[in-house]
Amino acid sequence: MSTVAVVGTGRMGSAMARSLARAGSDLLLYNRTEDRCRQLAGELGARVADSPADAAAAADVTITMLADEAAVRAVWQADDGLLAGAGPGGVLVDMSTVPPDVIRSFEAAARERGAGILDAPVSGSVQLAETAKLTIMVGGEAADLERARPVLERLATRITHIGPLGSGAAMKLSVNTLIFALNQAVAEALVLAERSGIERATAYEVFATSAAGAPYVGYKRDAFVDPEAAEVAFSLGLAEKDLRLIVEQADRIGVRAPQARTDLEQVRAAIGDLGEDRDASAVAVNLRSASGSASPSGGG
Ligand SMILES: NC(=O)c1ccc[n+]([C@@H]2O[C@H](COP(=O)([O-])OP(=O)(O)OC[C@H]3O[C@@H](n4cnc5c(N)ncnc54)[C@H](OP(=O)(O)O)[C@@H]3O)[C@@H](O)[C@H]2O)c1
Structure with missing residues (x-):
């Protein structure tokens, strides 16, 4: 063996x-x-x-x-x-x-x-x-x-x-560009639904079964719906590292990558508020606490 x-x-x-x-x-x-x-x-x-x-x-x-x-x-x-x-x-x-x-x-x-x-x-x-x-x-x-x-x-x-050699690492940075965009999109969509008066778990159920219900959306359900109880699977610190590598790679080869830059900014904001040991899904926690409290109808 x-x-x-x-x-x-x-x-x-x-x-x-x-x-x-x-x-x-x-x-x-x-x-x-x-x-x-x-x-x-x-x-x-x-x-x-x-x-x-x-x-x-x-x-x-x-x-x-x-x-x-x-x-x-x-x-x-x-x-x-x-x-x-x-x-x-x-x-x-x-x-x-x-x-x-x-x-x-x-x-x-x-x-x-x-x-x-x-x-x-x-x-x-x-x-x-x-x-x-x-x-x-x-x-x-x-x-x-x-x-x-x-x-x-x-x-x-x-x-x-x-x-x-090295092409696996380059591919990984590319696929993670997609994952972190999805992580940020789920956070934003969730807080938007909640602030529109929709229950968090209900909104997440719709995400998971919608056209955007990728495997990532499925297995991050507990982390997004109950962030204080879920175990850390991938830390904000490692997300910051990956997004930094993505932006550096994009700069090196002349790709603009505006979405990855925004995602990096948002992960850094979450680290500033919550520390780097929380799960990467905690960008939603940070967004929730940073968002205003207009009424569910939109507040006029
Ligand atoms: N977690 C995920 O969901 C996930 C998914 C895909 C890819 N990845 C990638 O997989 C890798 C590991 O992630 P993880 O979540 O397992 O991280 P982790 O739980 O933080 O573990 C990091 C490991 O690296 C070791 N280490 C750190 N600095 C070291 C140093 N200077 N010298 C020797 N060992 C050192 C740690 O050893 P100690 O125990 O001594 O600190 C530990 O074994 C990362 O590159 C991450 O981006 C993670």
Whole structure:
């Protein structure tokens, strides 16, 4: 049986590790904050690696699922990092949301050590990671993807080979442009309905069953309808990071992207009021508190 390492057991990494364990994978875990990963390893019957290098040396496929570019660079490039432990036969797969040039900057070192390398970011939240229903966008060589595919299939309903290394990351920024536009649109539409005198849950039910009822609208229902009770699935802090990357990518390649700039502004306003640890759907909470209280009929 092949061994899979998951490096970074945050919200998404933990959920992915659960899916891999359920599918019978021989699992090795590593996390900067060790407690977090020891607890999970106990729960899943997995082993804990001493360092990212040890994880990469022992695994056939090593997945990183980390917060941002700084985290990915720290974990891949440290003296005891992934690249130091990689060897022939192994494939290193970064699934974090980071700019496309990050994975390209690791390619020479990975190849020198005989390892395969892929960027394979995901669309879908914690719930979809836990139920192995992610969409995975892959950049890299087809031969490397074929080696990693049996592992990726344990996480996803859809795996699309986008193109060369970095193209998965570029695709992820594009699809997230759509997700954050939808997040902001749902927030605005919901507050508009509420302030028109319509009950929140009723309005959401109509959204979810309307022409605009995308899967995102369905699985964010609890977060939008009862924001104080729902668990954080994707933080405002990570949404700010993603939207910043989207705007930077748009500027780099000369795309105007006015919607993404507005979405970034709104996420930053929500962080200013609520802090960065709330779920990204809390843009609605912020909009609600920032909106006036004209009468439901419109106030004249
Ligand atoms: N949550 C979602 O719905 C979702 C969906 C699609 C894609 N993503 C992307 O998936 C990635 C992970 O998201 P998440 O929600 O799982 O985030 P999270 O819960 O905040 O977990 C972040 C992980 O990164 C690690 N980390 C942060 N800084 C580090 C550093 N400097 N060195 C080493 N490790 C570091 C954390 O380790 P510690 O435990 O030590 O802090 C933790 O394992 C992000 O790129 C996000 O944009 C998330």
